Amino acid sequence: xxxxxxxxxxxxxxxxxxxxxxxxxxxxxxxxxxxxxxxxxxxxxxxxxxxxxxxxxxxxxxxxxxxxxxxxxxxxxxxxxxxxxxxxxxxxxxxxxxxxxxxxxxxxxxxxxxxxxxxxxxxxxxxxxxxxxxxxxxxxxxxxxxxxxxxxxxxxxxxxxxxxxxxxxxxxxxxxxxxxxxxxxxxxxxxxxxxxxxxxxxxxxxxxxxxxxxxxxxxxxxxxxxxxxxxxxxxxxxxxxxxxxxxxxxxxxxxxxxxxxxxxxxxxxxxxxxxxxxxxxxxxxxxxxxxxxxxxxxxxxxxxxxxxxxxxxxxxxxxxxxxxxxxxxxxxxxxxxxxxxxxxxxxxxxxxxxxxxxxxxxxxxxxxxxxxxxxxxxxxxxxxxxxxxxxxxxxxxxxxxxxxxxxxxxxxxxxxxxxxxxxxxxxxxxxxxxxxxxxxxxxxxxxxxxxxxxxxxxxxxxxxxxxxxxxxxxxxxxxxxxxxxxxxxxxxxxxxxxxxxxxxxxxxxxxxxxxxxxxxxxxxxxxxxxxxxxxxxxxxxxxxxxxxxxxxxxxxxxxxxxxxxxxxxxxxxxxxxxxxxxxxxxxxxxxxxxxxxxxxxxxxxxxxxxxxxxxxxxxxxxxxxxxxxxxxxxxxxxxxxxxxxxxxxxxxxxxxxxxxxxxxxxxxxxxxxxxxxxxxxxxxxxxxxxxxxxxxxxxxxxxxxxxxx
Numbered sequence: 228x229x230x231x232x233x234x235x236x237x238x239x240x241x242x243x244x245x246x247x248x249x250x251x252x253x254x255x256x257x258x259x260x261x262x263x264x265x266x267x268x269x270x271x272x273x274x275x276x277x278x279x280x281x282x283x284x285x286x287x288x289x290x291x292x293x294x295x296x297x298x299x300x301x302x303x304x305x306x307x308x309x310x311x312x313x314x315x316x317x318x319x320x321x322x323x324x325x326x327x328x329x330x331x332x333x334x335x336x337x338x339x340x341x342x343x344x345x346x347x348x349x350x351x352x353x354x355x356x357x358x359x360x361x362x363x364x365x366x367x368x369x370x371x372x373x374x375x376x377x378x379x380x381x382x383x384x385x386x387x388x389x390x391x392x393x394x395x396x397x398x399x400x401x402x403x404x405x406x407x408x409x410x411x412x413x414x415x416x417x418x419x420x421x422x423x424x425x426x427x428x429x430x431x432x433x434x435x436x437x438x439x440x441x442x443x444x445x446x447x448x449x450x451x452x453x454x455x456x457x458x459x460x461x462x463x464x465x466x467x468x469x470x471x472x473x474x475x476x477x478x479x480x481x482x483x484x485x486x487x488x489x490x491x492x493x494x495x496x497x498x499x500x501x502x503x504x505x506x507x508x509x510x511x512x513x514x515x516x517x518x519x520x521x522x523x524x525x526x527x528x529x530x531x532x533x534x535x536x537x538x539x540x541x542x543x544x545x546x547x548x549x550x551x552x553x554x555x556x557x558x559x560x561x562x563x564x565x566x567x568x569x570x571x572x573x574x575x576x577x578x579x580x581x582x583x584x585x586x587x588x589x590x591x592x593x594x595x596x597x598x599x600x601x602x603x604x605x606x607x608x609x610x611x612x613x614x615x616x617x618x619x620x621x622x623x624x625x626x627x628x629x630x631x632x633x634x635x636x637x638x639x640x641x642x643x644x645x646x647x648x649x650x651x652x653x654x655x656x657x658x659x660x661x662x663x664x665x666x667x668x669x670x671x672x673x674x675x676x677x678x679x680x681x682x683x684x685x686x687x688x689x690x691x692x693x694x695x696x697x698x699x700x701x702x703x704x705x706x707x708x709x710x711x712x713x714x715x716x717x718x719x720x721x722x723x724x725x726x727x728x729x730x731x732x733x734x735x736x737x738x739x740x741x742x743x744x745x746x747x748x749x750x751x752x753x754x755x756x757x758x759x760x761x762x763x764x765x766x767x768x769x770x771x772x773x774x775x776x777x778x779x780x781x782x783x784x785x786x787x788x789x790x791x792x793x794x795x796x797x798x799x800x801x802x803x804x805x806x807x808x809x810x811x812x813x814x815x816x817x818x819x820x821x822x823x824x825x826x827x828x829x830x831x832x833x834x835x836x837x838x839x840x841x842x843x844x845x846x847x848x849x850x851x852x853x854x855x856x857x858x859x860x861x862x863x864x865x866x867x868x869x870x871x872x873x874x875x876x877x878x879x880x881x882x883x884x885x886x887x888x889x890x891x892x893x894x895x896x897x898x899x900x901x902x903x904x905x906x907x908x909x910x911x912x913x914x915x916x917x918x919x920x921x922x923x924x925x926x927x928x929x930x931x932x933x934x935x936x
Contacts, residue, residue, distance in 0.1 A: 233257075236408045239481055242518040249342070249893075262282065262283075263278070263280040263281070263282055264442065264451060264453075264481045264489065265288055265290055265303065265489065265491070265505050266278075266316060267292045267294075267299065267301045267493070267495075267503060267648060268292070268299055268313075268345060268362070268370075269288075269290050269299065269301045269302075269313040269314075269315045269490070270303050270311055270342055270360075271303075271311065271340065271344075272451060273387065273440045273442060273453050273454075273455040273477075273479070274440075274455050274477045274491075274493050274495060274496065274501070275396070275455065275457050275459065275477060276389065276391070276438045276439075276440060276455050276456075276457060276458065277344065277358075277360055277376055277388070277389065277395075278358075278378045278389075278440075278442075278865045279346070279356040279357055279358035279376040279377055279378040279387065279389075280356060280358075280375055280378050280385070280386070281308060281309065281311060281344070281346050281356075281358070281919060282311065283305060283307060283308075283509060283511075284305050284306075284307060284308045284511060284853075284914045285304075285305060285330075285509045285510040285511035285512070285853045285854070285928050286303075286305040286507065286510075287302070287303070287304045287305075287507065287508050287509065287510055288297070288302065288303045288304070288505050288506070289301075289302050289505065289506045289507075289930070290302075290503065290504070290505035290506075290555065291503055291504060291505070292491070292501060292502070292503030292678075293501065293502055293503060294495070294499050294501040294544065295320060295499055296316075296319065296320065296466040296467075296468070296470060296694050296819050297318065297320065297466070298318040298319055298320060299315055299316070299317055299318070299503075300315070300316050300318070301313060301314050301315035301316055302314050302481050302525075302670040303304045304405040304510075304859060304873050306851050307826070307851075308346070309345060309346040309771075310343065310344070310345055310346075310561050311342075311343070311344040312341070312342070312343050312826070313340075313341070313342040313343075314339075314341055314882060314904070315339070315340045315341075315342065316337075316338070316339055316340075316672070316678075317337070317338040317369075317370060318335055318337055318342060318920055319335060319336040319337075319338060319465060319466060319467065320335050321335075321466050321467035321468045322335060322336040322466070322467040323335060323336060324336050324337065325391050325587075327920070333478055333895070334677065334678060337678055338363075338367055338369055338370065338465070339906055340362065340363035340364075340365075340370055340371075341363070341364055341365050342360065342361065342362045342363065342364070343360065343361055343364060344358055344359070344360035344361075345358060345359050345360070346358045347359055350378070350379065350380065355377040355378055356376050356377065356378045356379070357375075357376070358375075358377075358378075358841075359373050359374070359375055359376075360371075360373065360376070360377050361373045361374075361430065361630070362374075362394065362395070363394070363395075365880075366381065366707055368416075368426055368429070369391050369465040370394050370465075370811075371393050371394055371426065371429065372391055372392060372393035372394035372395035372396065373391070373392045373393055373395070373430050373431050374389050374390060374391045374392065374395050374438075375389060376388070376389035376390075376569075377389070383443055383445070383446075383535070384441055384442070384443050384444075384821075385441065385442045385443075385444075386439070386440075386441050387439055387440050387441070387442075387455075388437070388439040389437070389438045389439060390404075390436075390438075390439075391433050391435065391436050391437075391438050391459075391650065392415075392430075392432065392433060392434070392435050393415060393429065393432075393433060393460060395436065395438065395458045395459060395463070396433070396434050396435040396458050396459075396901070397436065397458070397459045397460045397461070397463065398434075398436035398457070398458050398460045398475065399432055399434035399435065399436060399460075400436045400437055400458075401435050401436060401437050401800055402435065403431075403432070403433065403434065403435040404435070404488040405432070409662075411432065411806065412431060412432045412433075412438060413432070413433075414432065414433060414527040415429050415432045415433025416428070416429050417463075422662070423546060424852050436458035436459075437456075437458065437618070437829050438455065438456055438457060438458035439455065439456050439579075440453065440454050440455030440456060440477075441453070441454055441455075442481075448483070449484070450480065450481070450482050450483075451480075451481045451483055452478075452479070452480060452481075453477075453478070453479040453480070453481060453493070454476070454478055454479075455476070455477045455479075456475050456476060456477075457475045457476070457477055457495075457496070458474075458475075458504075460472055461496065461795075463525060465714055470496070471496070471498060472497065472498075472698040473496060473497030473498045473742055474496060474497030474498075474724040476497070477494070477495040477496070478493060478494050478495075479491060479492065479493030479494070479501075480492050480493070487506055487508060488504065488505075488506055488507075489504060489505050489507065489509055490502075491503050491504070491505075492592070496642035496818040503552035507586040510853035510854075510857040510859070511853045511854040511855060512854075512855070513855040513857065513890055514890070515889065515890050515891065515892070515893065516893060517893055517894070517895060518589060518893045519895065520548070520896055522548055522583055522586045522587065522590075530591065530592065530593050531593050532593060533558055533562055533565070533592070533595075533596070533650070536591065536592065536650070538556050538650045538651030539651055541556065541587070541588075541591055541651070542651060542653070543554060544587050544589075544591070545567065545569075545584050545587050546569075546919060548583045548584065548586070548587050548621070549571065549573070549574075549580045549581070549582075549583040549584035549587065550571045550572065550573020550574055550580050550895070550897075551567070551569050551570070551571040551573075551580055551581075551584045551601065552569045552570055552571065553567055553568065553651075553653070554568045554569050554570075554604055554652070554653050555567075555568040555569075555571040555649060555651065555652045555653065556568070556650045556651045556652075557647040557648060557649050557650055558647060558648055558650050559645060559646065559647050559648075560646045560647070562595060562596070562647065563595065563596060563597045563598060564596070564597070564598040564599075564600060564647075565588065565592060565596050565598075565599055565600070565677040566599075566600040566601075566602060566647060566651075567584070567588075567599070567600065567601050567602070568602045568604045568609070569601075569602075569603075569604060570603055570604055570605050570927075571897070572897040572898070572933075573895055573896065573897060574895045574896075574897055574933075575856050575887050575895065575896065575897050575933060576933075576934050577849050577930060577932060577933045577934055578633075578634070578637075578934065579895075580616070581601060581613055581637070582633050582784055583758065584601065584743065585599055585601075585615050585620055585633075585636075586624065588617075589617060589620060589621055589624065595723055596617060596619065597616070597617050598615065598616060598617060599614075599615040599616070599617060599620075600612055600613070600614050600615070601613045602642055603927035605924050605925070605927065606695060606696040606698070606751040606752075606803070606924065607695045607696045607752075607753070608696070608751065608752065608753040608759060608924070608925070609642040609644075609753065610642075610861060610925055610927040611639060611640075611641070611642070611927045611928055612640050612641065612642045612643060613637055613638070613639055613640075614637070614638045614640055615636050615637055615638075616638075617637045619631060619635055619636035620633060620636035621692060623635065623636065626675045636650070637926075639783070639784055640783070641756055641783050642756075646793065648847065652709065655694070655695055656693070657691070657692065657693045659691075660689045660690060660699075661689070661691070662688070662689055663684065663687070663688050664685060664687070664688070665685075665686055665688070666683065666684070666685055666707075667683075667684050667685075667686045667704070668682075668683050668684075668902075669681065669682045669684070669905070670682075670903070670904075670905075671904075671905040671907065671908055672904055672905070672906060677710060677713045679710075680710060680711055680713070681707060681708070681710060681711075682708070682709035682710075682711055682736055683706075683707045683708040683709065684704045684706050684707055684709075685704065685705045685707055686702050686703070686704050686744065687702070687703045687704075687705075688700070688701065688702045688703075689701045689702075689703075694826050696750060696751050696752055696868045697748070697749070697750045698744075698748070698749050698750075698751075698919065699746075699747070699748050699749075700745060700747050700749070700918050700919065701743070701745060701746045701747075702743075702746075703741065703742070703743055703744065703745040703747040704741070704742055704743075704769075705740060705741045706736070706740045707739075709736055709737075711732055711733055711736035711737065712731075712733060712736065712737045716917045724841045724892070725840050725842070725868060725870060725872055725873070725910050725911060726810055726812075726839075726841065726910065728770065728771075728798065728810075728812075728839040728840050728908055728913055729770070729839075729909065729910050729913050730908055730909065730910055731770070732908055733802055734770055734801040735770060735801045738801045738802065742769070742804060743763075743766060743804055743805070744766075744769050745766055745767065745768060745769075745867075745918065746765045746766040746768055747763055747764070747765040747766065747917065747918050747919070748761050748763060748765050749761055749762075749763040749919040751919070751921070751924055756783075757780055757781060757782050757783075758778070758779070758780055759779045759781065759827060759921050759924070759925055760776065760777065760778045760779075760921075761776065761777050761919065761921055761924075762774075762775070762776045763775055763776075763777075763917060763919065766793075766799065767796070767916065767917045767918075768915065768916035768917065770798060770799055771796040771797065771798055771799060771839070771915055771916075772796070772797055772799055772807065773793065773794055773796035773797055773811075773915075774794070774795055775792060775793060775794030775796075775815070775915075775917070776792065776793060776794075777790060777791065777792040777921050778790065778791050778792075779791075779921040779922070779925060780922075781818045781820075781921075781928045781929065782927070782928070782929075783928055783929070784929055785928075785929055786821065786822040786823070786824060786929070787819070787820060787822070788819075788820040788922075788928075788929070789817070789818065789820070789888045790817075790818045790820070790839055790922065791817050792815050792818070793813070793814075793815035794813070794814050794915055794917075795811065795812075795813055796811065796812050796813075796839065796915050797810070797811040797812075798810040798811070798832075812837075812839055812840075812841055813837065814836070814838060814839055814914075814915055815836050815837060815838030816834040816835060816837075816846075816914070817834070817835050817836060818832060818833065818834040818835075819831075819832070819833045819834075820832055820922065821833075822929075822931065827850065828853070829849065829850070829851050829852075830849070830850045830851075830852075830931055831847070831848070831849050831850075832846075832847075832848040832849075832850075833845065833846070833847050833848075834846045834848075834914070838864070838866060838911070838912055838914060839910075839913045839915060840868075840911055841911060842866035842867055842868045842911050842912065843866060843867050844864060844865050844866025844867055844868075844912060845864065845865060845866075846862060846864035846879075846912065846914060847862065847863055847864075847865070848860060848861070848862035849861055849862075850885075850931075852931065855887070855890060856887040856889060856890070856934065857884065857885070857886060857890075858884070858885035858899075858932075859882075859883075859884055859885075860882070860883050860884075860885065861880070861881070861882045861883075862880065862881055863878060863879065863880040863881075864878060864879040864880070864911070864912030864913075864914075865878050865912065866878070866912050868911040868912075869931070873909055873910075873911040873912075874909050878911065878912055879909065879911060879912035879913065880906065881903060881904060881906070882903070882904040883899075883901050883902065883904065884901070884902050884903075885899050885901050885932075886899060886900050887899055888900065888907065895918055897933050899932070
């Protein structure tokens with residue numbers, strides 16, 4: 228039934244606020260368009276209700292909001308100018324996770340949710356911003372809802388009017404307009420699942436409600452005032468106790484304490500206070516001041532003939548100034564081209580390395596050399612060639628004109644060796660292994676035993692290259708702090724039909740304080756210009772050892788590639804350091820890599836094949852890179868296991884952020900660290916872990932993880 232009194236009240240509200248907006252426009256000296264504020268549930272919005280607004284691309288927010296029944300915490304990110312994504316936990320503080328204290332103790336119930344919002348129309352002079360959004364799209368459905376919202380700014384006032392469904396439409400103050408088009412939209416399923424299901428049939432169905440509100444930016448810039456009409460009635464909330472709503476009107480204050488900190492206080496439902504805060508940054512804007520030693524501008528070259536060049540010293544100067552480790556230096560038969568073979572990992576911005584290496588050549592080689600070539604070489608695989616026109620580069624370096632830039636002198640091409648003579652070549656010696664150590668945090672969230680499961684360990688790594696394309700890697704780990712001994716997933720695999728390949732994490736984590744995580748031998752080779760291969764074997768990861776091979780087809784500077792891997796894997800013992808258990812599996816995938824031109828700096832990986840639990844299916848992974856080098860990634864695997872066989876969560880999924888070391892130190896670095904989020908540890912859709920994948924080894928063919936502008 229349509230609640231006509233609610234409709235009249237809402238119309239009256241917008242009539243009054245329209246008149247107030249004109250009065251404020253007359254008195255306001257400046258109409259400041261503030262950064263959109265966050266809602267109580269994460270994502271841009273008013274309080275309980277969303278708006279059509281979007282943040283700047285790259286905006287990242289961590290939030291916490293608290294009222295009587297719920298604590299909400301999570302992350303929100305503006306992946307694209309037109310897409311916002313939110314990951315949220317609803318902590319239902321009035322309910323226990325389960326009625327079995329031996330299983331989940333006194334932990335309160337945590338409901339995971341993922342929200343997305345898409346901008347359909349950008350605001351113009353006459354038209355509002357218009358967006359479509361969905362909350363809790365892959366959760367249990369307890370807080371699932373969809374909406375259409377329009378927002379229009381008039382000076383310091385930002386108005387929103389929306390139509391909500393599901394959790395956002397339980398007030399039922401208007402007929403569902405989609406019900407007129409198809410009968411399936413008239414009713415909504417009220418049964419809740421195990422989580423992870425996309426309940427597509429329920430989208431935009433069932434009761435509907437109009438909602439709306441306004442945010443007023445006060446003349447005091449840090450403070451804005453919010454008023455909203457709530458489309459939910461809270462009568463069927465999963466709170467464990469009845470929620471009384473004395474009013475649909477909510478009132479709030481949003482205060483910007485600093486550029487990166489916001490506080491919010493609101494009075495909601497006519498009887499409840501809510502308080503929260505969020506921390507924000509923008510992944511496009513993050514930067515770090517660097518100590519970059521200058522390279523002097525080219526003067527008269529020190530040498531008049533290539534025969535006089537001290538090539539060993541030249542190789543040293545190139546590495547010292549650019550991080551480009553030189554394996555070999557050659558000259559063409561006519562002496563007009565000098566080629567430098569090597570690889571660099573010192574700079575996240577690969578072009579900066581080439582800029583500096585070229586400056587060394589321009590300052591050292593005679594004017595008769597008209598072309599410099601840098602051949603990216605990894606494990607004796609010649610991946611890509613950057614050809615530099617010497618005269619164009621010098622014009623840019625000397626500032627001979629105002630239009631020539633360094634990049635005008637560069638061309639990325641396939642390796643073209645041609646007739647050449649070696650000027651200098653490094654005599655390869657196996658030498659001693661390389662040692663190092665770093666902390667590593669393994670973690671998962673939302674488990675019934677404990678909301679946050681973690682193991683902080685110290686990884687001591689050793690790598691050794693007996694030959695230039697054969698490498699040994701080893702990691703010995705020591706546990707520093709862990710609570711994985713709380714993990715109580717003890718279901719026998721025979722009871723579910725799914726082999727236990729990851730849910731033995733408790734046994735592995737508590738078997739010993741020191742263990743061998745990895746001992747892998749890898750041989751990589753280049754078959755032809757576009758085809759690469761590797762074979763590997765050993766203790767590939769903490770839970771599995773085995774042997775395997777990988778092949779990859781990757782064209783130069785292409786936005787796609789394809790790889791195939793096949794592996795024999797055997798489960799490692801958690802009772803001894805070097806033994807194996809009875810379980811083994813043939814696992815492998817065909818993987819496609821794609822960077823769409825219409826979504827800049829975005830990369831997809833789609834792997835189809837057989838997983839560790841012998842289930843078959845597909846894993847989809849998406850990565851988005853921002854100007855700072857930060858990468859946000861998400862993945863999901865769906866296999867032939869049913870939701871019941873898989874268990875809570877329905878399918879494997881996760882989220883991670885790849886952070887360049889470059890952002891946290893004053894010296895340049897091409898290395899990265901990764902922070903991941905995994906909602907639950909289950910056995911379906913699990914891939915074999917291994918080191919030295921061809922995707923990483925051949926990144927120079929089409930750079931994504933190290934920039935080339």
